[in-house]
Amino acid sequence: MTVAEHAIAAPVSRAVVAHAIAPRSSGRPWTFYALCTVFVFYVLALYGPMICIYILSFQDVRGGLVFPMKGLSLHWFVDLFTQVRTGDVKGAFERSVKLAAIVTVATVIFSFLAGLAFRRSFPGDGIVFYLMIGSLVAPGLVLSIGVGLLLHFIGIEGSWYTSAVGAQLSWTLPFGVLVMFAVMSRFDRAWEEAAYDLGASRWQAMRLIVIPILAPGLVAVALFGFTLSYDEFARTLQTAGSLNTLPLEIWTMTLNVTSPSLYALGTVTTIISFAIIAICLGTIATIQKRRASRAPTG
Amino acid sequence: MAARDRVFGLVYVSPLMLVLAPFFVAPILVVLGASFFQSDGFGGIIATPTLQNYIDIFTSKLTADLYTETVKFTVLTWLFSLIIGFWVAYFLVFHVRNPLLAIGLFLLCTVPFWTSNIIRMISWIPLLGKEGLINMTLIRLGFVKQPLEFLLFSSFAVVVAYVHQLTIFMIVPIFNSMARIDKRVVEAALDAGASRLDIMRMIILPLSKNGIALGSIFVVSIVMGDFFVIKVMSGGGSASVVGALYEDVGVLQYPSAAASAVVLTIVVTLLVALILRSVDIRRELAQ
Numbered sequence: 001m002t003v004a005e006h007a008i009a010a011p012v013s014r015a016v017v018a019h020a021i022a023p024r025s026s027g028r029p030w031t032f033y034a035l036c037t038v039f040v041f042y043v044l045a046l047y048g049p050m051i052c053i054y055i056l057s058f059q060d061v062r063g064g065l066v067f068p069m070k071g072l073s074l075h076w077f078v079d080l081f082t083q084v085r086t087g088d089v090k091g092a093f094e095r096s097v098k099l100a101a102i103v104t105v106a107t108v109i110f111s112f113l114a115g116l117a118f119r120r121s122f123p124g125d126g127i128v129f130y131l132m133i134g135s136l137v138a139p140g141l142v143l144s145i146g147v148g149l150l151l152h153f154i155g156i157e158g159s160w161y162t163s164a165v166g167a168q169l170s171w172t173l174p175f176g177v178l179v180m181f182a183v184m185s186r187f188d189r190a191w192e193e194a195a196y197d198l199g200a201s202r203w204q205a206m207r208l209i210v211i212p213i214l215a216p217g218l219v220a221v222a223l224f225g226f227t228l229s230y231d232e233f234a235r236t237l238q239t240a241g242s243l244n245t246l247p248l249e250i251w252t253m254t255l256n257v258t259s260p261s262l263y264a265l266g267t268v269t270t271i272i273s274f275a276i277i278a279i280c281l282g283t284i285a286t287i288q289k290r291r292a293s294r295a296p297t298g
Numbered sequence: 299m300a301a302r303d304r305v306f307g308l309v310y311v312s313p314l315m316l317v318l319a320p321f322f323v324a325p326i327l328v329v330l331g332a333s334f335f336q337s338d339g340f341g342g343i344i345a346t347p348t349l350q351n352y353i354d355i356f357t358s359k360l361t362a363d364l365y366t367e368t369v370k371f372t373v374l375t376w377l378f379s380l381i382i383g384f385w386v387a388y389f390l391v392f393h394v395r396n397p398l399l400a401i402g403l404f405l406l407c408t409v410p411f412w413t414s415n416i417i418r419m420i421s422w423i424p425l426l427g428k429e430g431l432i433n434m435t436l437i438r439l440g441f442v443k444q445p446l447e448f449l450l451f452s453s454f455a456v457v458v459a460y461v462h463q464l465t466i467f468m469i470v471p472i473f474n475s476m477a478r479i480d481k482r483v484v485e486a487a488l489d490a491g492a493s494r495l496d497i498m499r500m501i502i503l504p505l506s507k508n509g510i511a512l513g514s515i516f517v518v519s520i521v522m523g524d525f526f527v528i529k530v531m532s533g534g535g536s537a538s539v540v541g542a543l544y545e546d547v548g549v550l551q552y553p554s555a556a557a558s559a560v561v562l563t564i565v566v567t568l569l570v571a572l573i574l575r576s577v578d579i580r581r582e583l584a585q
């Protein structure tokens with residue numbers, strides 16, 4: 001289903017991709033060059049604008065929202081964390097990271113268990129599956145308003161560490177479970193059966209066989225859990241209570257702030273995202289490499 | 299063993315249900331319930347059932363305008379993200395010969411998915427603005443004398459931002475479908491004298507259908523349910539269904555907001571169901 005799957009299943013995809021169709025002779029068909037151009041333009045359009053705002057965030061005090069660059073300094077980063085005008089960026093930032101950490105842990109555990117459950121049919125599996133898809137495609141703001149109203153009726157005050165966690169899980173879990181489906185489809189049940197035959201208990205089989213084999217997939221689920229939560233906006237809008245998370249802060253700034261501090265915030269938040277992505281992909285690659293070096297050759 | 303497995307299945311899936319029940323099922327039901335009552339104008343709800351909210355929605359010309367506008371953006375985004383996504387996936391699966399390179403390029407396309415959508419959206423401002431990079435370049439090259447106004451805070455900008463954000467949702471499932479195509483089938487077709495166009499039409503398109511359907515579900519449901527991009531990138535020039543709904547919430551008109559949320563949810567569900575008619579999503583995802 002996902003990127004993660006391909007990162008995990010590198011050896012499998014390798015075999016698949018190795019037999020590219022068209023060119024049996026060494027020449028490339030003209031479509032190769034045409035599509036290569038399309039691809040290059042796509043990647044440029046994908047990253048170009050983002051790179052522009054990172055560059056523009058390093059202007060000095062004269063800086064504006066467009067090129068040309070005016071000076072070079074960290075002025076807007078300092079401005080971002082010291083000005084009251086831009087709101088409580090530091091607090092929002094801390095809340096978002098904590099919230100994402102909570103959501104990640106829950107997403108990994110719940111998705112893993114649901115992935116195990118879906119290996120066999122169980123009563124109501126179809127219902128659970130379609131509820132999950134429904135939660136994935138339902139307009140985020142509608143759910144947000146629903147949760148907000150619900151809290152209002154019950155008379156509970158929502159907060160970023162209670163209601164927002166649940167609201168975000170309704171978004172990260174479907175992704176997590178879908179990644180688990182992709183991962184599980186490559187998990188041979190015979191490995192687990194072999195453990196039982198050798199006298200392993202359910203818990204031993206889980207701890208010694210299932211979890212280590214699925215580890216790269218679980219890291220991928222964590223990647224989805226963290227990044228989707230960290231950037232989540234619509235579902236958090238009505239459920240985070242009185243204190244803002246970072247995306248809510250950015251949203252307010254988008255409407256009010258017309259200085260490069262907005263870009264500086266973009267740069268900071270993207271650095272966090274990229275760091276998480278790099279850590280997760282690096283971990284997956286390391287696990288794969290270690291396995292490859294342990295595997296018998298020949 | 300089988301019966302025990304079933305019990306464990308239920309146990310294992312219960313945490314997922316403990317999230318979905320209060321945070322998906324309950325809010326939908328609450329919104330549905332609230333849509334049949336009246337607002338007291340102060341964020342409260344008067345406990346007399348009424349259909350007035352729905353009557354207002356279906357008799358208002360505004361509703362038709364909002365849906366026309368939203369559907370317009372949905373169709374344009376879907377079309378462009380499908381065209382770009384299909385060819386990018388095709389390029390990666392069938393044209394890049396080095397498998398490691400293919401995976402690397404695939405990751406390159408997907409990394410922005412894990413970064414902030416809002417930031418990716420505002421990053422178009424320094425490019426598309428009146429004094430932005432594109433206008434300045436065009437003026438310097440002498441193509442235009444006045445900056446092009448339609449680039450930013452316009453329908454154009456809205457579509458650009460959506461396609462920028464959502465093409466990834468097309469690339470990933472289409473890439474997956476295509477990667478599963480047995481290359482021997484294509485080889486056999488070539489041996490039997492099929493042209494490359496025949497292969498595209500009779501093998502690749504039909505076998506990528508599921509991926510296309512899955513990508514379409516994502517793109518359609520996200521654009522229909524979004525208000526954010528339209529609000530910022532159109533500069534207030536265009537409205538959207540969810541944008542109007544959110545304004546109702548802003549002035550504490552919960553019941554009317556709830557009613558339009560219900561109508562929207564039904565519309566999105568119907569669209570998704572329509573797409574699902576052509577694909578067995580559960581088989582596709584669980585494979």
